[in-house]
Amino acid sequence: MQYQLYYWPTIQGRGEYVRLALEEAGASYSDVARSGNGMAAMMKLMETGQGKGSGTPPFAPPFLKAGKRLIGQTANILLYLGGRHGLAPKAEAGQLWVHQLQLTITDLVLEIHDTHHPLGPSLYYEEQKAPAKMRSDEFWKSRVPKYLGYFEQLLQASGGAWVTGRRLTYVDLSLFQIVEGLRYAFPRRMKAFEKEIPGLVGLRDRAAARPNIKAYLASDRRIAFNEDGIFRRYKALDT
Amino acid sequence: MQYQLYYWPTIQGRGEYVRLALEEAGASYSDVARSGNGMAAMMKLMETGQGKGSGTPPFAPPFLKAGKRLIGQTANILLYLGGRHGLAPKAEAGQLWVHQLQLTITDLVLEIHDTHHPLGPSLYYEEQKAPAKMRSDEFWKSRVPKYLGYFEQLLQASGGAWVTGRRLTYVDLSLFQIVEGLRYAFPRRMKAFEKEIPGLVGLRDRAAARPNIKAYLASDRRIAFNEDGIFRRYKALDT
Structure with missing residues (x-):
């Protein structure tokens, strides 16, 4: 799966904990807000998410798009990734x-x-x-x-x-x-x-x-x- | 299962989010530090946990004993309880x-x-x-x-x-x-x-x-x- 990571494009910040996990896992991902009009895409996703019944709007970056799922909160993203990429125990x-x-x-x-x-x-x-x-x-x-x-x-x-x-x-x-x-x-x-x-x-x-x-x-x-x-x-x- | 909740005995604090979930679920639990020498038991569990290979020593209260497991961090405890007591979705x-x-x-x-x-x-x-x-x-x-x-x-x-x-x-x-x-x-x-x-x-x-x-x-x-x-x-x- 190709992941899309959404985070502020000019800082390591909380997104860095996710980046390090994706990199160690050799996962395929794009750091959306760092490319082209990615920042606009990130802001749009946050705005249209909120209050319009889109499912799971994040409160703040970072958030990760994994297929149709949109997952927010750094530790929660790592919980999701850990089991799938051998970066956490299986049990x-x-x-x-x-x-x-x-x-x-x-x-x-x-x-x-x-x-x-x-x-x-x-x-x-x-x-x-x-x-x-x-x-x-x-x-x-x-x-x-x-x-x-x-x-x-x-x-x-x-x-x-x-x-x-x-x-x-x-x-x-x-x-x-x-x-x-x-x-x-x-x-x-x-x-x-x-x-x-x-x-x-x-x-x-x-x-x-x-x-x-x-x-x-x-x-x-x-x-x-x-x-x-x-x-x-x-x-x-x-x- | 009878749970043991460990938290400071004189405040609601972060423990309250766990208490509310246990109460709504009608779960059987003891609020350990509020009884007898429970406070000493809590401190001992924290001290002997750390650095002595006991498995999963918590950094701070609240933590929950569930059978042999010791689970810390409020949101993590709720993640554990939610699926087991109908307080979170199954998927x-x-x-x-x-x-x-x-x-x-x-x-x-x-x-x-x-x-x-x-x-x-x-x-x-x-x-x-x-x-x-x-x-x-x-x-x-x-x-x-x-x-x-x-x-x-x-x-x-x-x-x-x-x-x-x-x-x-x-x-x-x-x-x-x-x-x-x-x-x-x-x-x-x-x-x-x-x-x-x-x-x-x-x-x-x-x-x-x-x-x-x-x-x-x-x-x-x-x-x-x-x-x-x-x-x-x-x-x-x-x-």
Whole structure:
């Protein structure tokens, strides 16, 4: 099947977790909004979806078109893809466990976003610099150790190279992205913190070395980090 | 099956979405941390879970014990329960759609929490009153209309009494809780806003009138709203 991924065309954002899974799986997909009038197509799908009985209108990007189905919410898309592309266990119990971990990453991603937007997504960073600094300090003091410590422990206990054991899942790809993103956004803080998470640093390296991921990262399909995404490098927040 | 729900014993919080589903389903469950030394049992399960290879240690409450399985993340627990208790469609496409809506509610719940804790969960409200006021203003100006407008449109288009049609799902129970909670936390703002969401107000009334929900709300199993939960009534944020 040829998938159509709909996401903002100039950022990695939440769409990146889906892109990494599609790339690792070697799935055929188009990144719709990045081509021709794809952005208009995405907006139209969101508008005509809502309130007109079209079935399953998404609240926000990313969403994935798979045949006639339109699936929204990052973790939900991964739940759908995981079982079909060998990126999650086959049994229901394993699928729910991997999904549970992805939902914990979802929570973390939102907290990362809030480091530069503690007053909400509708105001610019420049309008909330002082609260952003306080939130960032808090985030690195208590939240990063809690979240990454949790995944580090899971990894140490897994008995394999990946968080759930010997087989890679989409959660590992998402953790790769978390490490990459924190390195980009908070280079000084992350450098100091990495000694606490040797397992996750190794996992990041193993994920980056997988042939499909390596090829993806070297391609122009991988959008560079920038200050419109989730992970933003603001020097004032990194000290 | 007798379920064991683990959640903080003195608040509705995220556990309430699970309680409402269990109650509507007439499922047999114990609210572990609210009884005897249940709180110690919950903490022990979290501590011994982590890093000791016990399988699926949760990152945070709520989590549900179902036989030998331990399932965390609110929306994930509902995904598990929905198909088993007639609170979600039977087909995979329908289950993913209902789950997608629940994940959108999850995002909304986190934004509600952030109205009183924009600088992060580790500081007291009293330490962040001014940012909380700004975030609350922003929340009511742009986020509430977007989220509740989305669900109102879905409800209008559904052709039934519930968001996905003629059969109640756990999403409807969660929307009941959202309306109740916003009425509690922001009585003035919500009163002014309710004219925009007549459908959701009607849904709230229909959910409250269902026999199992009605009995639950009248029982002491329903914890009262209070200022330790997600929905907090702070007069300064409601003007």
